[in-house]
Amino acid sequence: MPDLDRNGVTPEVIAQMASTPDPRLREIMAAAVRHLHDFAREVDLKPDEWLAGIAFLTAVGQACTSYRQEFILLSDVLGLSRLVNVMHDAEGREAAGTETSLLGPFFREKAPEFAAGESIATRDKGGEEIILFGTVTDAAGTPIPEAGIDIWQVDATGLYDLQSGDAAVMDMRGRFRADAEGRFHMRTVRPIGYSVPMDGPVGQFVQRQGRHGLRPGHIHVLVQAPGYRELVTALYMADDPSIDSDTVFGVARSLVVRPERGLPGAPRPDLPAIRYDFRLSRLDAEAGGGRVGADPSQMMPAGR
Amino acid sequence: MPDLDRNGVTPEVIAQMASTPDPRLREIMAAAVRHLHDFAREVDLKPDEWLAGIAFLTAVGQACTSYRQEFILLSDVLGLSRLVNVMHDAEGREAAGTETSLLGPFFREKAPEFAAGESIATRDKGGEEIILFGTVTDAAGTPIPEAGIDIWQVDATGLYDLQSGDAAVMDMRGRFRADAEGRFHMRTVRPIGYSVPMDGPVGQFVQRQGRHGLRPGHIHVLVQAPGYRELVTALYMADDPSIDSDTVFGVARSLVVRPERGLPGAPRPDLPAIRYDFRLSRLDAEAGGGRVGADPSQMMPAGR
Numbered sequence A, B: 001m002p003d004l005d006r007n008g009v010t011p012e013v014i015a016q017m018a019s020t021p022d023p024r025l026r027e028i029m030a031a032a033v034r035h036l037h038d039f040a041r042e043v044d045l046k047p048d049e050w051l052a053g054i055a056f057l058t059a060v061g062q063a064c065t066s067y068r069q070e071f072i073l074l075s076d077v078l079g080l081s082r083l084v085n086v087m088h089d090a091e092g093r094e095a096a097g098t099e100t101s102l103l104g105p106f107f108r109e110k111a112p113e114f115a116a117g118e119s120i121a122t123r124d125k126g127g128e129e130i131i132l133f134g135t136v137t138d139a140a141g142t143p144i145p146e147a148g149i150d151i152w153q154v155d156a157t158g159l160y161d162l163q164s165g166d167a168a169v170m171d172m173r174g175r176f177r178a179d180a181e182g183r184f185h186m187r188t189v190r191p192i193g194y195s196v197p198m199d200g201p202v203g204q205f206v207q208r209q210g211r212h213g214l215r216p217g218h219i220h221v222l223v224q225a226p227g228y229r230e231l232v233t234a235l236y237m238a239d240d241p242s243i244d245s246d247t248v249f250g251v252a253r254s255l256v257v258r259p260e261r262g263l264p265g266a267p268r269p270d271l272p273a274i275r276y277d278f279r280l281s282r283l284d285a286e287a288g289g290g291r292v293g294a295d296p297s298q299m300m301p302a303g304r
Helices: A009-019 A023-043 A047-063 A070-077 A080-092 A201-208 B009-019 B023-043 B047-063 B070-077 B080-092 B201-208
Strands: A129-138 A148-152 A173-177 A183-189 A218-224 A231-237 A273-275 A278-280 B129-138 B148-152 B173-177 B183-189 B218-224 B231-237 B273-275 B278-280
Touching: A009 A023, A009 B080, A023 B023, A023 B080, A047 A070, A047 A201, A047 B047, A047 B070, A047 B080, A070 A080, A070 A201, A070 B047, A080 B009, A080 B023, A080 B047, A148 A183, A173 A183, A218 A278, A231 A278, B009 B023, B047 B070, B047 B201, B070 B080, B070 B201, B148 B183, B173 B183, B218 B278, B231 B278
Parallel strands: A129 A273, A129 A278, B129 B273, B129 B278
Antiparallel strands: A129 A183, A148 A173, A148 A218, A218 A231, B129 B183, B148 B173, B148 B218, B218 B231
């Protein structure tokens, strides 16, 4: 029996985990233990601090429901989601393909379907009506017919439908289909900047860090077409005051847009419009899914 | 606005967290983010794997109740608890003081009080009766009068009372008081080795790692006396088959014991006895608490 000192405990744990049959799980957990222990040693983590961490993670887990994913939110505000997203993007995206962004904790499967030109704002809560239009193409710019396009965003009060706490409500989200020439066209309201949910443990944590907790206004977009890599991205509003200090680090320069009147080809000249052409990358058979986020209801343990 | 690559995201997150007023929280979180990101980069963490991790942590949090602390269990099987314990021990324990061990997730506040010589086995579930006796002293061996001594352990079926799921049940745990000469004496049953709870997400994880999940039989001990550092420790049974492969890495050589008949001074010569003298270290006014574990009911968010 080895007597474990502060350095000896780490190889002992990794040795006990060496029996893991799945080589990838073994690799991931050995690295996780090494970095976790290095962290604790570096900051000389005290029992009381460790206990505060346990209490925090417990509260984060307890805050999760079928319409709230507090662990994804935690990953987001720690920049881990963005890092995973950036690595995924660097790996399989064609250089000319549209950059990806976080899926986040507010995506929902099976959003209502809309016809071209309809608005996802099904409940009138105000906000300035805008148009989003463009073409779905491959990375070379060749149109892809009939891609599925999900968009979702906050309403004019800065809340997602999921934040109403009523799982039956679906609003400010919808599924569209591009036409045979790849063209799409939808209406929504100008997305305002908003705070990540501040009424839970992650919000309290962000406040204890003196961070503003704001995200610049954005429209989430998910584009799917057979034979192409699913595109998870978002379009960010250029004039939002927190465009340079997104609390979940989601903004990329190529995804910043500005609704404008008088754009050539805009289907509704009376409304401010965003034109964005989504360029899909080829499907890499090796790659798994690229969603850095989830429908909260898919993330709950069975029976909850 | 910086476009974040796989290395650029980390300093950006740490910069946003620089507003944290509490310097210790700022230090801990900067290190946590750095190590978390280093981990993700090192294993090239994929979105699907990240999502599996989120689902796992969610399940761990959801498994916590006022009588079950699944996050402490996770910390235990990853060796983090032992590391925090070892660092705390190295810092404030006097060289001759008794080594500490994990408090674990099965401690309960306000265990029933017993008089010297009584048994904590209040419900007859079998098992071989044994004696634990000795003296509480300071590190130099001078007796400390009237120290409080909590002990707790599994019953003869290998379960803690908390695992019955009935919060009203307290069994196999109790509080004793040493006498004016520091002597104590209590009865229990020989603790058998047992598996950590395998019916939750951490147990499933341990199984996926091909680990046995066993802990060698042990008696948890918590000793308190005014002016001395609280001693959290445990006594491990020498003849247990998993004494060298504890799944939570709690065993230290100086804490291994063997119940024997005929020990000098044993208060009940008819029973196997363990003699252990607990040597308390002086209280370090700087040090916070040293409990690497908790009563699960103290770890739940308010209102749960």
